[in-house]
Amino acid sequence: MKTTLFILTLLFTFNLSAQDPILQKNNEALQATATKIAKTYDDQISLDGKQFILFEKKIEEFLIKEEDIHENFEGEEKLNLLYKLRKAETMEMRNILTQPQFDLYRRIKPQLQPLAMVNTDDKTDNK
Numbered sequence: 001m002k003t004t005l006f007i008l009t010l011l012f013t014f015n016l017s018a019q020d021p022i023l024q025k026n027n028e029a030l031q032a033t034a035t036k037i038a039k040t041y042d043d044q045i046s047l048d049g050k051q052f053i054l055f056e057k058k059i060e061e062f063l064i065k066e067e068d069i070h071e072n073f074e075g076e077e078k079l080n081l082l083y084k085l086r087k088a089e090t091m092e093m094r095n096i097l098t099q100p101q102f103d104l105y106r107r108i109k110p111q112l113q114p115l116a117m118v119n120t121d122d123k124t125d126n127k
Helices: 002-016 028-045 049-072 075-093 099-112
Strands: none
Touching: 028 049, 028 099, 049 075, 075 099
16 A cells, blocks of 8 residues: 555656646746846836736746747737737736735736737828
């Protein structure tokens, strides 16, 4: 019985120590951008030390995903994917922030992290 329990514990330990492949990319530019964005939010919503670290890592994670979208998609599809990604990011922040912080975060996010714009000008409108 002890052997079975030991093996199960060992398996769970290996499973829990696996790293997120998204965060394995060592992109210092994105890390610096994430820190800058987190500091900007911190000035507004007053994150504590633990929240700041979690917030910064979550921003970095989504910046990596956003970079992938920018590299692989164009036009309206790209904008739709970015919108869905930002929505997912907002929901993830709910787990890090208190309710008053989250409410303020949702209000200031469009100014601090605006989505890209799609050019819809028709080339036939040359007046």
